[in-house]
Amino acid sequence: MRYVHWIAFVxxxxxxxxxxxxxxxxxxxxxxxxxxxxxxRFKVEVGWFAEAGxxxxxxxFDGAGAARNTPVSEVWTGMWFFDPDNLDLLIHVFxxxxxxxxxxxxxxxxxxxxxxxxxxxxxxxxxxxxxxxxGTVFEPITDTAAFDTxxxxxxxxxxxxxxxxxxxxxxxxxxxxxADPTTACLHDGxxxxxxxxxxxxxxxxxxxxxxxxxxxSNPTFFDxxxxxxxxxxxxxxxxxxxSMFPNTADFTLTVEDMVKGGSKTYTHGASDPLAVLDKAAFxxxxxxxxxxxxxxxxxxxxRDGESFIFDIAxxxxxxxxxxxxxxxxxxxxxxxxWLVGSAPIIGxxxxxxxxxxxxxSFGPSFDPDTVxxxxxxxxxxxxxxxxRVLVESNSTLFPAIRYEAMRLTxxxxxxxxxxxxTQAVSKASEKAxxxxxxxxxxxxxQPARDGEGFIFNIAQIGGVNTLVVFYFTYENNNxxxxxWLVGSAPIxxxxxxxxxxxxxxxxxxxxxxxxxxAFNNxxxxxxxxxxxTLATVAITSSFGNLSFDIVPLTPPTIGxxxxxxx
Numbered sequence: 001m002r003y004v005h006w007i008a009f010v011x012x013x014x015x016x017x018x019x020x021x022x023x024x025x026x027x028x029x030x031x032x033x034x035x036x037x038x039x040x041r042f043k044v045e046v047g048w049f050a051e052a053g054x055x056x057x058x059x060x061f062d063g064a065g066a067a068r069n070t071p072v073s074e075v076w077t078g079m080w081f082f083d084p085d086n087l088d089l090l091i092h093v094f095x096x097x098x099x100x101x102x103x104x105x106x107x108x109x110x111x112x113x114x115x116x117x118x119x120x121x122x123x124x125x126x127x128x129x130x131x132x133x134x135g136t137v138f139e140p141i142t143d144t145a146a147f148d149t150x151x152x153x154x155x156x157x158x159x160x161x162x163x164x165x166x167x168x169x170x171x172x173x174x175x176x177x178x179a180d181p182t183t184a185c186l187h188d189g190x191x192x193x194x195x196x197x198x199x200x201x202x203x204x205x206x207x208x209x210x211x212x213x214x215x216x217s218n219p220t221f222f223d224x225x226x227x228x229x230x231x232x233x234x235x236x237x238x239x240x241x242x243s244m245f246p247n248t249a250d251f252t253l254t255v256e257d258m259v260k261g262g263s264k265t266y267t268h269g270a271s272d273p274l275a276v277l278d279k280a281a282f283x284x285x286x287x288x289x290x291x292x293x294x295x296x297x298x299x300x301x302x303r304d305g306e307s308f309i310f311d312i313a314x315x316x317x318x319x320x321x322x323x324x325x326x327x328x329x330x331x332x333x334x335x336x337x338w339l340v341g342s343a344p345i346i347g348x349x350x351x352x353x354x355x356x357x358x359x360x361s362f363g364p365s366f367d368p369d370t371v372x373x374x375x376x377x378x379x380x381x382x383x384x385x386x387x388r389v390l391v392e393s394n395s396t397l398f399p400a401i402r403y404e405a406m407r408l409t410x411x412x413x414x415x416x417x418x419x420x421x422t423q424a425v426s427k428a429s430e431k432a433x434x435x436x437x438x439x440x441x442x443x444x445x446q447p448a449r450d451g452e453g454f455i456f457n458i459a460q461i462g463g464v465n466t467l468v469v470f471y472f473t474y475e476n477n478n479x480x481x482x483x484w485l486v487g488s489a490p491i492x493x494x495x496x497x498x499x500x501x502x503x504x505x506x507x508x509x510x511x512x513x514x515x516x517x518a519f520n521n522x523x524x525x526x527x528x529x530x531x532x533t534l535a536t537v538a539i540t541s542s543f544g545n546l547s548f549d550i551v552p553l554t555p556p557t558i559g560x561x562x563x564x565x566x
Contacts, residue, residue, distance in 0.1 A: 028122050032353070032375050032396060033066040035077050037093040042103070042147075043122055044091060048081045049114040049134060063318070063344060068353065068378060070394070072207040075220050081113065082344075083351050084378055084394060085187075085209040086227045089138070090243075093119060097150035105130070105146040108225045109138025110211075110241040112277065117141070121149050137275045140245045176258040179204075184212030184226075190259045191228045191238075191282075197251040216249055223248045228255060232284035233347020240264060240282075243275040257282050287348040288383045290321060292559035293417035295441060296457045297408035297468060298389055305506055305517030307486070308391060308405060309455050309470055310381070311442045313554040315342070321350040322443055322554055323379055324455055326470065326484045327508050330398040334505040334516070338472045338484045339376055349382040356397065360451055362476040362483065363544040370480070371451030386419035399509035409468055410459040412438025417559040434494040434529055436465065439564025443553035444535065453553060454537065456527070458491070467496040469525055476543040483543075485522050495528035500541070532556070532564035 028036035028043040035044035046067035067079040070087060075094075078087035088111045094104040105119055105128060114134035120127045128146050132138045175189025182201040184193040187210055195202040195214045202214045202224070210229060213222035229239040240255050250270065256263040264281045295312045311322035325339040341354030355373040360366055377395030384390055384404070392402045411420035414437030438458050445453035457468040471485040487500035502522040506512050523541025530536070538547040556564045 026122065028120075030396075032068050032377055035069050035079070035091065037077070038095060038103070041121065041123055042093045043120040044077075044093065045118045045120075046079050046089060046091075047116045047118075048088075048111075050081075051134065070208060072213065073205070073220070076207075076213070076222060078207055078211065080208075080351075081111065082346060083210075083229075083349070084380060085211070086110070086229050087208050087211040087225075089115070089117070090207075090213065090222060090225050091117070092221075093146075095150075096144060100144065101148070101150045102145050103147035103149060105141060105143045106245065107141040108222075108243040108245060109140070109275065110225065110227050110243055110277070112137045119146065121147050124149060137273075137277060138243070140243060140274050142245055179206065184214075186210050186212060186228045187230070190257065192256040192258055193226055193228070193253070195224060195226075195251050195253050197249045202251070214251075216251070224251065224253070226253060226255075228281075230284070230347075231279055232287050233289065235279065236284040237280050238282040238284055239277070239279040240266070241275075241277045242266065244268070246274065248274075255281065288385055289348055289418060290319070290345045290350065290381075290383055291417035291419075292415045292438070292557040293386070293411040293419035294383060294389075295412050295415070295438075295557050296410070296459060297470075298391075298405040299408045300403050300405045302514065303403070303512055304514040305503060305519075306512065307408060307470075308381075308389075309457065311455060311554055312345070312558050313442060313556065314558060315554060319345040319558060320554075321345050321352060321381060323350075323352045323354065323381065324470065324472065325354065325379060326472070326486070328503075328506045328512070330508045332507060334507070336482055336484050336503060337508065338482050339379070340472070341379070349380065351378055351380045353377075354379050356482075357451060358474075358482060359480040360474045361478050361480070362474050363546055365478075366449050366452065366474070368448070368450040401509055409457050410461065412441045412557055412560075413458050413460050413465055414438040414562040415441075415557050415559045416561050434531070435563055436467075436491045436494060436529060437560075437562040437564075439532060439556045439560040439562040440529060440535075441557050442555075444550040445553050446548050446550050449548070454525075454527075454550060461488070465491045467491050467498060467527065469498045469500065469527065471500065471525060485525070485541075487525065494530075495526065495535075497524055497526040499523075500525050502542075 027040040030036040049064040067081055070078045072078045076092050079089040081088045089109045092106045096102050096104045115132040117130040130141050177185035177189040177192040179185045182204050184204040184206045193212050197216050205213050207213050211227045214224040215221050216223040224244045226242040231237050231239045251268050253266040292312050295310050298308045306327040309324040320342050322342040327337050329335045329337045339354040339356050341352045343350045343352040354376050356376040357373050359370040359372045376397055380392045382390040387407050389405050391405050441456050441458045452473040455470040468488040473483050475481045475483050485500040485502050487498040489496045489498040500522045501519040503519050505516040505518045526538040528536045535550050
């Protein structure tokens with residue numbers, strides 16, 4: 001596992017290029033960005049690069065990173081770059097030893113960003129790299145001579161090799177589409193996708209919420225790969241992308257919008273392109289874009305005792321959602337857990353890779369070198385309205401979650417955007433020329449204590465300018481376990497003295513019961529600002545007492561209009 005400190009992860013995500021692991025004799029170790037195929041023999045990694053102005057992708061920013069994987073069947077795995085609802089690649093390493101004494105690599109893609117696909121045979125270190133340049137539609141890969149590394153023993157005596165991954169569970173949809181063996185329902189049942197080949201209905205399988213696969217003759221081989229993409233944020237359209245492998249039979253693909261009506265039919269013949277990106281298939285929907293007025297604390301009533309906090313800022317010119325999730329461990333210990341990550345905002349959603357930390361200790365003994373970050377998975381946030389968001393997670397460590405959350409705190413004071421008018425800051429918050437408003441909200445930390453930090457939410461609560469503080473740190477007993485504290489207090493002058501509480505007793509996921517959550521007084525965090533870029537925190541608590549300066553981790557909240565506006 002390759003660890004990075006969360007600070008670097010949050011700030012540098014947009015410029016980090018993919019890093020591929022060292023070749024060795026050890027079997028592949030799966031991670032959210034590393035596929036392990038054929039009994040962990042083959043390691044598959046994918047790096048991508050995109051740039052602003054690429055009209056064939058929903059995103060409109062410069063970026064690079066490692067693709068994240070989603071198992072879709074016993075023999076195929078998908079990988080995505082921007083949104084887990086829409087797979088960008090479909091990959092299979094096939095044992096062709098019985099045919100030509102080779103392992104084969106098959107891949108299809110629905111993208112025109114730059115892609116580097118690397119497959120490594122961990123038994124001998126042999127590596128194959130496939131490259132698709134920026135601005136070129138990904139051409140299907142059918143390399144039937146990829147690895148001359150079949151076992152020495154007779155292929156006929158070998159047991160069959162399968163990928164050790166379970167197929168995704170069938171999800172009930174709320175839309176009008178009804179799935180059957182030849183119908184794929186996409187985008188929560190709004191779109192219906194069917195295929196006819198040689199006059200016969202093809203089998204269909206939903207691979208993700210927006211992606212389906214169609215096997216024509218062999219039920220384990222997807223000849224056609226189809227995505228319906230919500231491009232509302234880019235051009236107010238839903239897009240249809242599809243890709244197929246060479247020698248695929250002629251077919252007719254039909255996609256229907258079961259909510260607004262209308263359908264699109266695509267007929268493919270022998271001379272037609274193997275990949276098609278139609279970015280004007282169906283009219284899109286009006287959306288609530290994510291801006292600074294969505295920053296702050298969110299929770300679900302039925303899950304009172306855990307919380308999401310959004311910090312929304314421009315990082316290196318890219319509108320970014322920095323997400324913090326304060327919850328509990330995935331067991332019956334009742335101990336706390338916190339997650340953190342960031343991702344570019346695309347319209348009304350962001351799919352955020354998040355990390356979980358451990359290893360450090362509270363107070364003077366804190367050492368940033370002891371902090372380790374483990375890739376936890378992905379949290380997708382979709383804004384439904386100014387007061388409702390849909391939260392969905394996918395993790396190899398914790399159970400998946402999917403529920404709606406609502407605002408816990410109002411939009412930050414002094415921030416202008418789609419969900420909030422600018423509010424005046426009361427004269428009581430003025431001191432030494434400072435007016436403490438939403439421009440002071442966001443993520444703050446002490447660089448020498450990289451691996452812990454604060455999230456400040458400054459909002460008018462009951463007509464009073466209020467500081468809400470979340471402090472994420474570690475226990476004070478050398479256990480290395482996480483701890484988080486929360487509290488709020490009115491802002492007086494250029495700061496606030498905030499009573500903090502610590503929670504315990506609950507469990508992550510479906511087992512969460514708000515009645516299990518116990519909050520106990522922990523101490524106080526006194527925050528005093530000297531400027532928009534410097535504050536002092538003084539902590540008196542049951543964990544111990546300490547004081548240090550902190551600086552912003554991210555720029556001011558998008559839409560800030562006060563003295564800290566940039």
